[in-house]
Amino acid sequence: MSLPRVSVVGATGLVGRKILEKLEQRRFPVSELHLFASERSAGATVEVFGDPVRVEKLTREAFLANTDIALASAGKDVSTLLREWARGSGAVVVDNSSAFRMDPEVPLVVPEINPDDAFRHSGYIANPNCSTIQLVIVLKPILDRFGLRRVVVSTYQSVSGAGQKGIDELSTQAIALFNQAKIESKVFPRQIAFNSIPQIGKFSDYGYTEEELKVTHETRKILGVPTLGVSCTAVRVPTFACHSESVTIETESTPTVDELREALAGFPGLRVMDDTADGIYPVPLDGVEEDDVLVGRIRRDISGGDNAFNLWIVADNILKGAALNAVQIAELLHAGRPGR
């Protein structure tokens, strides 16, 4: 492939800006770079690769005339447009929104896990949910080596999952509290400062929220195990960056804890931080701006027999959970299918 023309759609958002950073940091080869955003942000200038780049208003004509690979994080309505525009055009959209992730025609890709799926696209590839990505990166080596029966997840998700407005709401509320000023909640359903909210997204089927069902369905799709038992309780906590997950798994075979740790340690994109004798385990602040998913507190689940284990997973939800994974998919597309 010659150097691709790359478009970033939603370039001024939290994830869009991180996509630009990652493209630059990873020296993604670009012949032309176009930044698109909503009419409101069009005309702004963003510095990329050391040069100022003007943000353009997203139109079908401007998009298709300038795009081989698009990286998008602009919400579901834009996703619908981009998918229609890209189909049959030669352009490929890597989209961070949840709009089409569970569409059987749409690949849902974590490059360390199911890279081949990226090449089965019809112009549109979905980037998975942030909580899902950091989970499946840990589950994949376990599934491959020991088999998996069941996964139960409780999340501790940062406000950055709701974008810049989520970050602003937590800091505004915290400052207001210390100044005994009035608290307003606009982004989250309850006060998030010094609180924990067991609701992310709307409530949906079976008493689960949309976020929780994303973890269930997307995990099954990415791992290619449609019947895997996966449940999630998704909780927003007052942290700015990184999501954490307390995870209980049941494996098919019965590894030792050391065998489990060893399987995890060898997997790309995953770093084991697990030495409780030295107080080593990951916390959200360890994960900030880190590309790797961090895992620790690996131990047998003393409630559940010899094939149940507990783990604690931390990752930067804006990086591996969003921008980095999208850029890695673009890298795959540019490199081409291995062995061809």
Add this chain to the structure above:
Amino acid sequence: MSLPRVSVVGATGLVGRKILEKLEQRRFPVSELHLFASERSAGATVEVFGDPVRVEKLTREAFLANTDIALASAGKDVSTLLREWARGSGAVVVDNSSAFRMDPEVPLVVPEINPDDAFRHSGYIANPNCSTIQLVIVLKPILDRFGLRRVVVSTYQSVSGAGQKGIDELSTQAIALFNQAKIESKVFPRQIAFNSIPQIGKFSDYGYTEEELKVTHETRKILGVPTLGVSCTAVRVPTFACHSESVTIETESTPTVDELREALAGFPGLRVMDDTADGIYPVPLDGVEEDDVLVGRIRRDISGGDNAFNLWIVADNILKGAALNAVQIAELLHAGRPGR
């Protein structure tokens, strides 16, 4: 029983002060009230029942000369002394420390669950761990009606669990961050402001922390099911008040979700807040200063077959998790064994 002489040991601490508030609020009948604290706090004056009461230095003589019922929250070393002093003296100590909770001779009591155990004391009764109390209050009606096989808990614990110094550390760190000043961590092993720490207490057996094993062992003891499968991941989050718990259970029989909800709704000390259609579920801020344990997000665990369920539990860890439960035990002792 005539009106008891009550001593509060550790009267100036966070839990001690709440014990005094609860004695007053619940009009606990007291003939004399003595407040004890360490030498450092002795001589201070605390207002109780509208009158100033002088805090005395804790000595064996002063304690035994003035105590029918003692409510203590003063750490393990003091617990050892109090237990020795009280044995055979006629005084009964209700102690919030973890020193002797798992001693087979020591009753570990949640009045709604195992009130009879309170009368099997040898002068010393243990008040359970805060995370345990709010859990067992929910498990008990489920155990009685549907049986229980397994319990997996992930906690979201506030800094008040570490006492006033925990509260101070979170607020100091948060203010320092907003002022771009240096952060110091003295009480918690890592920065707690805008972070989550999967370590409460020291690391102990099987890769679990002391706090996590307390939940396992104390739950079994209070419920009277020594083989119950219970595991916990205990996580400190940057909230000031109330602990939350994401809990997965497996029952023996197969209730419907409505039957489960109904069993919970009828149990004393427990309030069901579970109407996701109206956005109703408990958050830590709902639990502050509330006597009840709050439970919501009651649903079938879609990973685990027909007898697995998920729940979300919130309680004020300083009240039902500590001071209130201790005062309720004292009320039991004063009322005497029912039916005798």
